[in-house]
Amino acid sequence: MPEYECYGLLLRSELDLPGLPRSERNPPPPASEVTVELRSLPASPAADLVMVRPGRLWVGSAVMRLHIEGVATYEVRDGRHVVVDATPAAHPDEVRLFLLGTCLGAVLQQRRMLVLHGNAVRIDDGCAVVLGRTGAGKSTVSAEFVRRGLDLLADDVVPVDHLLRALPGFPRIKLWSDAADRLGIDVSGLRRVRPEDAKYDVPVGRGPLGPLPVRWVYVLESSEEPLLRLETARGLARFDVLREHTYRSGLLQGPARAHHLERCHTLQEQVRLVRVLRPEHTMTPAATAEAILDDIACHRSGPVQQHQQPQEAR
Amino acid sequence: MTAPVRYVRSIGALSVEIAGEHVMLGPRMNEYFGFRDVAAFIWEQLAQPRTLDDLCAAVVSEYAVDDATCRHDTEVFLDELLEQRLGQVEGEYRLSDGHMQTT
Numbered sequence A: 001m002p003e004y005e006c007y008g009l010l011l012r013s014e015l016d017l018p019g020l021p022r023s024e025r026n027p028p029p030p031a032s033e034v035t036v037e038l039r040s041l042p043a044s045p046a047a048d049l050v051m052v053r054p055g056r057l058w059v060g061s062a063v064m065r066l067h068i069e070g071v072a073t074y075e076v077r078d079g080r081h082v083v084v085d086a087t088p089a090a091h092p093d094e095v096r097l098f099l100l101g102t103c104l105g106a107v108l109q110q111r112r113m114l115v116l117h118g119n120a121v122r123i124d125d126g127c128a129v130v131l132g133r134t135g136a137g138k139s140t141v142s143a144e145f146v147r148r149g150l151d152l153l154a155d156d157v158v159p160v161d162h163l164l165r166a167l168p169g170f171p172r173i174k175l176w177s178d179a180a181d182r183l184g185i186d187v188s189g190l191r192r193v194r195p196e197d198a199k200y201d202v203p204v205g206r207g208p209l210g211p212l213p214v215r216w217v218y219v220l221e222s223s224e225e226p227l228l229r230l231e232t233a234r235g236l237a238r239f240d241v242l243r244e245h246t247y248r249s250g251l252l253q254g255p256a257r258a259h260h261l262e263r264c265h266t267l268q269e270q271v272r273l274v275r276v277l278r279p280e281h282t283m284t285p286a287a288t289a290e291a292i293l294d295d296i297a298c299h300r301s302g303p304v305q306q307h308q309q310p311q312e313a314r
Numbered sequence B: 001m002t003a004p005v006r007y008v009r010s011i012g013a014l015s016v017e018i019a020g021e022h023v024m025l026g027p028r029m030n031e032y033f034g035f036r037d038v039a040a041f042i043w044e045q046l047a048q049p050r051t052l053d054d055l056c057a058a059v060v061s062e063y064a065v066d067d068a069t070c071r072h073d074t075e076v077f078l079d080e081l082l083e084q085r086l087g088q089v090e091g092e093y094r095l096s097d098g099h100m101q102t103t
Helices: A092-110 A138-147 A177-182 A236-244 A255-270 A285-298 B037-045 B052-062 B067-083
Strands: A003-006 A009-013 A033-038 A050-053 A057-059 A063-068 A072-077 A081-086 A114-123 A126-132 A152-154 A157-160 A172-176 A199-203 A212-223 A229-232 A272-279 B007-009 B014-018 B021-025 B032-035 B087-089 B094-096 B099-101
Touching (some): A063 A092, A072 A092, A092 A157, A114 A138, A114 A255, A126 A138, A126 A285, A138 A152, A138 A285, A172 A177, A177 A199, A236 A255, A236 B032, A255 B021, B007 B067, B037 B052, B052 B067
Parallel strands (some): A033 A081, A212 A272
Antiparallel strands (some): A003 A009, A050 A057, A057 A063, A063 A072, A072 A081, A114 A126, A114 A152, A114 A157, A229 A272, B014 B021, B094 B099
């Protein structure tokens, strides 16, 4: 059975996962193993699961069940076992998309990671995480970082472990074709993320990377102001940023939510947390990347400080 | 005459502090709450059991507010805390999501 590696996990998968790095660890550390099985599942979810989204998502203390009409039903247990019950006519890329998205997010969350919806790049011996709503431009800005020679740690899903380190994910960025064009990336011959979308899996080269402590968090927000401005988040807003950009927060039920609160709290204590307010129509990925890199350069060494000057106007 | 009731943080409420503001999760664990300003101040007071009079006296000494307004607003806030099970009356037994709690 093929074995793949990402987010510090070893995936033994009955489903082929092209594009994922094969594992070279022999023997693998046993705690990190995750099995992906292809088999049929009961037609209805177990009675003790909480229905989070009708007909689609059910969550229990160590179980998640996801149903995607026309694609597959998935069950994830104990952060170790994934069962995929694929619809016969489903496109394999669609089956993989939800496996590597929501299901992998559930695996990580069941392993008590704080899973953020964003991208991470290596800076020195730590990393910077870029958060933002869907369409805010996280991947485009990260692609710009990569173009400038930084190593991409993770795209879309950034799990943070109990030592407040981000774990390395797939060496690829999901980019819409127009964003790739702007960055001078040729998408012909690349795999589409979903068969019907002009969004591509763009492979990025990088050296071997281990988990890296999160030192900076930037949140991309759109603003009405004429100029890009950075603003340090303070007080409750620091928690709110991490809560809002938690990946698939519907998966957090019961004690997992208490754990989430505590992990967000400890993470916000160690990071510089900055809102990047960008004028919507005039801002380029290059200008945003530059503003973030300038800010990192100004706050690169020494202990992390929570109480900065009120604003760093640019 | 019975002693006035004293209010206190609920045993099942989990809260963290960030620069004088508080985020908390009630025993139902389904929603986060954030307190700043006066709400944060009262929440800090409720680390120990307090009567309504204790709380009002503390708030009036710290904020520019008259007694009547303070008393009304504090009562509304306490009702909300009890409703969300973030706070409770000292010594009160309460069934919360199947778990018996006692102070």
